[in-house]
Amino acid sequence: MNERQTFRPYERIKHPDDFRRAFERRRSESDGNLVVYGVENGRAHPRLGISVSRKKIREATTRNRVKRLIREAFRLSKADLPPGVDLIVLPRNDQLHLSTVRQSLTTLARAVARRLKVASSSGKSPAEIRKLRAKFERQQAEKKGNQPRPFKFTRPKYDEEYFEAMGKIETA
Numbered sequence: 001m002n003e004r005q006t007f008r009p010y011e012r013i014k015h016p017d018d019f020r021r022a023f024e025r026r027r028s029e030s031d032g033n034l035v036v037y038g039v040e041n042g043r044a045h046p047r048l049g050i051s052v053s054r055k056k057i058r059e060a061t062t063r064n065r066v067k068r069l070i071r072e073a074f075r076l077s078k079a080d081l082p083p084g085v086d087l088i089v090l091p092r093n094d095q096l097h098l099s100t101v102r103q104s105l106t107t108l109a110r111a112v113a114r115r116l117k118v119a120s121s122s123g124k125s126p127a128e129i130r131k132l133r134a135k136f137e138r139q140q141a142e143k144k145g146n147q148p149r150p151f152k153f154t155r156p157k158y159d160e161e162y163f164e165a166m167g168k169i170e171t172a
Helices: 016-025 060-080 098-116 126-145 160-171
Strands: 028-030 034-040 047-050 085-091
Touching: 016 034, 016 047, 016 085, 028 098, 034 098, 047 060, 060 085, 060 098, 085 098
Parallel strands: 047 085
Antiparallel strands: 028 034, 034 085
16 A cells, blocks of 8 residues: 555544534444544544543553554554544443454444435545545645745845945944
């Protein structure tokens, strides 16, 4: 696969308002492993938010392991996920494996997108979506590279004529 499979910062949901919006939209799907909430995001790519409560998974190391599994499943399945959807994932238990999480995430994300009627509006194949994502990432990189550089001050080079002119102004 030519596309780099990374989990970019713009693919993360960090702001509490985005989480709240997804929970208030009340569009969710679940299976024995995960619960996935979804809401439209108006972007050309899906975004991931993870919510793991201490009540469900007591140990911090186990919670972190579950979050890493979900992030990795998202990273590997990005091309199969519907674009334009924010996905909030809640694990049901701590006995998860990468293959099951990946399969559940893909299935549940598509089901949520169907309920949101996002997937039917795009009408693009996964290959076309990958091309669009690659184009988007190139544009983001270009924007980052085309930002104006900070102004660097350089001292002017003075010559004899400048000092003569300044002397005449000061004496006048």
